[in-house]
Amino acid sequence: MDVLTLSQLQFAATSIYHFFFVPLTLGLSVLVAIMETIYFRTGQESYKRMAKFWGTLFLINFAMGVVTGIVQEFQFGMNWAEYSRYVGDIFGAPLAIEALLAFFLESTFLGLWVFGWDKLSKGVHLLSIWLVAVGSNISALWILIANSWMQNPVGYTIEGSRAVMTDFWALIGNPHVWVQFPHTVLSGFTTGAFFVMGVSAYHLIRHKEVDFFRKSFQIAGIFGAISIFLVILAGHSQAQQMVRSQPMKMAAAEALVESENPASLSLFSIVDQNGKKETFSIRIPYLLSILSYNQPSGEVKGIVQLQKEFEAQYGPGNYVPSLFISYWSFRIMVGLGFLMMFLALYAVYLLIRNRPLRQSRLMAYFPFFIALPYLSNTSGWILTEVGRQPWVVYGLLKTADAYSPTVTSGMVLTSLILFILVYGALMFADIYLLVKYAKAGPASVGKPYPSGEIAGE
Amino acid sequence: MDLQTVWFILIAVLYIGYFLLDGFDLGVGIVLPFLGKDDLKRRVIINTIGPHWDGNEVWLITAGGATFAAFPGWYATLFSGFYLPLLLILLALIVRGVSFEFRSKDSNLKWRSFWDWAICVSSFIPALLWGVALANFVRGVPIDGNLWYAGGFWNLLNPYALVGGVTSLFALTLYGIVFLGLKTSDDLMVDSQNLAWKIWIPTIFIVVSFTIFSYFATDILSRLGINPGAVPIGAFLAMLVGGYFIYTRRSGWAFAMVALAILLTVATLFLTLYPRVLVSYPIPENSLTIYNTSSNNYTLKIMSIVALVFVPVVLAYQGWTYWVFRKRISSKSNNLHY
Numbered sequence: 016m017d018v019l020t021l022s023q024l025q026f027a028a029t030s031i032y033h034f035f036f037v038p039l040t041l042g043l044s045v046l047v048a049i050m051e052t053i054y055f056r057t058g059q060e061s062y063k064r065m066a067k068f069w070g071t072l073f074l075i076n077f078a079m080g081v082v083t084g085i086v087q088e089f090q091f092g093m094n095w096a097e098y099s100r101y102v103g104d105i106f107g108a109p110l111a112i113e114a115l116l117a118f119f120l121e122s123t124f125l126g127l128w129v130f131g132w133d134k135l136s137k138g139v140h141l142l143s144i145w146l147v148a149v150g151s152n153i154s155a156l157w158i159l160i161a162n163s164w165m166q167n168p169v170g171y172t173i174e175g176s177r178a179v180m181t182d183f184w185a186l187i188g189n190p191h192v193w194v195q196f197p198h199t200v201l202s203g204f205t206t207g208a209f210f211v212m213g214v215s216a217y218h219l220i221r222h223k224e225v226d227f228f229r230k231s232f233q234i235a236g237i238f239g240a241i242s243i244f245l246v247i248l249a250g251h252s253q254a255q256q257m258v259r260s261q262p263m264k265m266a267a268a269e270a271l272v273e274s275e276n277p278a279s280l281s282l283f284s285i286v287d288q289n290g291k292k293e294t295f296s297i298r299i300p301y302l303l304s305i306l307s308y309n310q311p312s313g314e315v316k317g318i319v320q321l322q323k324e325f326e327a328q329y330g331p332g333n334y335v336p337s338l339f340i341s342y343w344s345f346r347i348m349v350g351l352g353f354l355m356m357f358l359a360l361y362a363v364y365l366l367i368r369n370r371p372l373r374q375s376r377l378m379a380y381f382p383f384f385i386a387l388p389y390l391s392n393t394s395g396w397i398l399t400e401v402g403r404q405p406w407v408v409y410g411l412l413k414t415a416d417a418y419s420p421t422v423t424s425g426m427v428l429t430s431l432i433l434f435i436l437v438y439g440a441l442m443f444a445d446i447y448l449l450v451k452y453a454k455a456g457p458a459s460v461g462k463p464y465p466s467g468e469i470a471g472e
Numbered sequence: 473m474d475l476q477t478v479w480f481i482l483i484a485v486l487y488i489g490y491f492l493l494d495g496f497d498l499g500v501g502i503v504l505p506f507l508g509k510d511d512l513k514r515r516v517i518i519n520t521i522g523p524h525w526d527g528n529e530v531w532l533i534t535a536g537g538a539t540f541a542a543f544p545g546w547y548a549t550l551f552s553g554f555y556l557p558l559l560l561i562l563l564a565l566i567v568r569g570v571s572f573e574f575r576s577k578d579s580n581l582k583w584r585s586f587w588d589w590a591i592c593v594s595s596f597i598p599a600l601l602w603g604v605a606l607a608n609f610v611r612g613v614p615i616d617g618n619l620w621y622a623g624g625f626w627n628l629l630n631p632y633a634l635v636g637g638v639t640s641l642f643a644l645t646l647y648g649i650v651f652l653g654l655k656t657s658d659d660l661m662v663d664s665q666n667l668a669w670k671i672w673i674p675t676i677f678i679v680v681s682f683t684i685f686s687y688f689a690t691d692i693l694s695r696l697g698i699n700p701g702a703v704p705i706g707a708f709l710a711m712l713v714g715g716y717f718i719y720t721r722r723s724g725w726a727f728a729m730v731a732l733a734i735l736l737t738v739a740t741l742f743l744t745l746y747p748r749v750l751v752s753y754p755i756p757e758n759s760l761t762i763y764n765t766s767s768n769n770y771t772l773k774i775m776s777i778v779a780l781v782f783v784p785v786v787l788a789y790q791g792w793t794y795w796v797f798r799k800r801i802s803s804k805s806n807n808l809h810y
Contacts, residue, residue, distance in 0.1 A: 130519075422552050
């Protein structure tokens, strides 16, 4: 395989892997902060225990998010050196700001939170976990400002062979940021909620620590229902933004071969990537126009027309991303999003009904529902990044022109294999610990082994 | 002073911050299995850096981000050129970070021993490779007319760079041991102070060798950026005085002197480089400088404002955490997290 393909595979593998951990960090930090806030205000020890238990799971996950994030900071230069030169003026700035504003904040105050239970006042301790949560979410904001610029470049001019920044505020005010950021962060909140609900359900159906886990389930259920509802709302705005800024991504995600007005929404389509024609399709008339423009008319451009427009503007080439990946990643993300909304609403309904939660048969499945947000989050990023191809910076720089000229395929193959081996092994260790602590319940907090003695103490 | 120079200084400060802070926790990681003779001692050792190591490492990440933002040409050429060594450093930092968090989460002694050795090896690799990288900065690497790295992997592993690697390995190990002498108590403190003296002797020998080697193996003296004057001499003196305090078991001063020596050494490096950021050898005209790799003035101006506002804030709260956790860690403590 060539350097380009290997570099793409490596970037996809390391980024998808990194984003297994990030959403839970975003959501669980806020949930732990909420629990400790209740402890602070009511003084009830059970909430302190709650913050500590969920905090332990948070820490195991957080460590993985941090270390895999280091790779993200460096691999642009390692594997995408042409890209780095081209966009450094613009893309580097939010990355540096992210480190300075967010990474220092979350890492430093997490250290204080972990070690500070006996050293800090209750208020300062509570402030520490809130600063961790704020830091994580600020981090998301700045990295999404950077990513949004790749999706929808603003505030720049081309000088020679480089893009240079002309308006910093345009970067921050990029409309793409303000749909992508809420969508991503709220997806993280949803992930945290489903995680807490799933682990709580595991204990509730076994009738263990019922009070503790019912309260946890309650906090997560309400938090999750609100979050997933807002995720879907933000996603709707994001799709409308996509129609405006990246019509090709929308056409690919909808398998819309020919332009339509009013446009129909695909329920199930099989499209031939090369021939660019539909083989089979079930579509709902009007719906795509309604979703795109909030009215039953309006043209949504199809792949064939967009390809012609791109060729006229940028010269010959293939401007169609993988239809199979774009189409199905979109459907998995949206489908699971709605499923999660119904599940979260059902959880709230169970809480309002005010009977023992384990009476519901569905509770037995909530531990498995933890997988849903992960699948959905990953699909969302795959659509975002694959749907932008062949561009790395939309309309400005192609991925094929962005990789490092001095790095050989042997080097990238080496690093890809090493990443897969190390990441794979760490994934096992991480899941082993998460499952162990999650199953052991709050009695295990602060102990290295749930039921046994602590060696050396 | 132009903005490029401001950013050169800022990035130098970030790297100095990284070596000053993460430097000692790398050293602590290296000696963990040796000074930590039983599980409890190992836990105490890890807990001395527990609240800090992650925040310390952020200095490196920020330095990387700042390099990208201010000198994208440097970031692109350096990171793609030093691909394999950087990969090893990254993998080490990944393993290291999770090892701290995972090792005490299971009481199985094999599990713990595995992660302890993982901490040791993954601290060893960056401590060695940073020296290799920095020595190559000074010596110069092959760079072509388009300012891309033109050498291979083995160019980076030349004898001079390897001696540089051994130097940084010893210096950071010593720094870590001295830190433990300051932060532990009882047996562990005594053991650390004894070991510090045993490591100081070869360290000073290697530092002298490296200095002499620099004189013969590189033409650094003939193409100084800014004459560092007394700065490297100060570094050497600090190391000597540090030895005296190590010998007399005055942990605080010993730590301060080794830290000062490291600070002045990294400062010397950046002074001799200025205004270059990566020296080209054997064709000096292809050197990367702060002018041929920098972002435009607008970006630099924005970033300067951000840095001037937030770097002091970061310093304040990070400094405060060291104040909160200023006490020596005792094995009798019931607040061992790791």
